[in-house]
Amino acid sequence: xxxxSQKPSRDICQRGTSLTIQCQVDSQVTMMFWYRQQxxxxxxxxxxxxxxxxxxxxxxxxxxxxxxxxPNLTFSTLTVSNMSPEDSSIYLCSVGAAGDTEAFFGQGxxxxxx
Amino acid sequence: xxxxxxHLPTLSVQEGDNSIINCAYSNSAxxxxxxxxxxxxxxxxxxxxxxxxxxxxxGQRVTVLLNKTVKHLSLQIAATQPGDSAVYFCAENSxxxxxxxxxxxxxxxxxxx
Numbered sequence: 001x002x003x004x005s006q007k008p009s010r011d012i013c014q015r016g017t018s019l020t021i022q023c024q025v026d027s028q029v030t031m032m033f034w035y036r037q038q039x040x041x042x043x044x045x046x047x048x049x050x051x052x053x054x055x056x057x058x059x060x061x062x063x064x065x066x067x068x069x070x071p072n073l074t075f076s077t078l079t080v081s082n083m084s085p086e087d088s089s090i091y092l093c094s095v096g097a098a099g100d101t102e103a104f105f106g107q108g109x110x111x112x113x114x
Numbered sequence: 115x116x117x118x119x120x121h122l123p124t125l126s127v128q129e130g131d132n133s134i135i136n137c138a139y140s141n142s143a144x145x146x147x148x149x150x151x152x153x154x155x156x157x158x159x160x161x162x163x164x165x166x167x168x169x170x171x172x173g174q175r176v177t178v179l180l181n182k183t184v185k186h187l188s189l190q191i192a193a194t195q196p197g198d199s200a201v202y203f204c205a206e207n208s209x210x211x212x213x214x215x216x217x218x219x220x221x222x223x224x225x226x227x
Contacts, residue, residue: 031213043217092157105157
């Protein structure tokens with residue numbers, strides 16, 4: 001199984017600022033994903049982080065708000081831009097290809113915007 | 115104003131009893147299903163998976179049942195322990211959605227001594 005490290009584990013940010021979340025995997029993986037989990041709710045896919053090309057965003061999520069980098073096969077970042085209190089959530093990095101290999105999750109980044 | 119999150123369905127069982135957590139899905143093209151356990155402050159932890167060419171799969175103390183006719187998935191936990199208390203999510207994947215997962219709403223399992 002892959003070991004996934006996310007940083008920071010939690011943060012409290014002022015509205016209007018941006019936060020970049022890092023996801024480091026201990027092995028090379030093809031598929032990396034970013035999910036959001038709002039308080040008391042389930043996980044929603046934000047985007048698929050593609051190595052060497054732009055991320056693929058799900059409906060309701062846009063690159064200007066959630067820019068993603070994937071410089072190599074072990075690392076990705078998600079930035080939450082121009083934050084508002086509605087962005088307060090847990091953001092989770094996931095690796096693996098569902099149906100092909102197990103999909104593993106990082107511990108998540110708990111973001112609070114005040 | 116303050117936002118209030120949705121309340122998850124809660125299943126309360128006594129220690130030692132068997133637990134059954136249910137999940138319905140809507141996409142008839144879904145062909146891969148996973149159950150995750152999420153403890154407070156942690157990311158989802160893989161429990162067991164099943165492909166659509168099977169209707170039952172067993173792990174250690176857990177069994178997943180898949181009924182494709184009614185699009186229903188269940189997770190059975192035998193001899194439930196206090197450490198099983200967590201939120202459980204089912205997730206599905208279909209060939210036309212790439213490799214990402216679509217998660218169900220989750221069920222909170224509370225094990226009482």
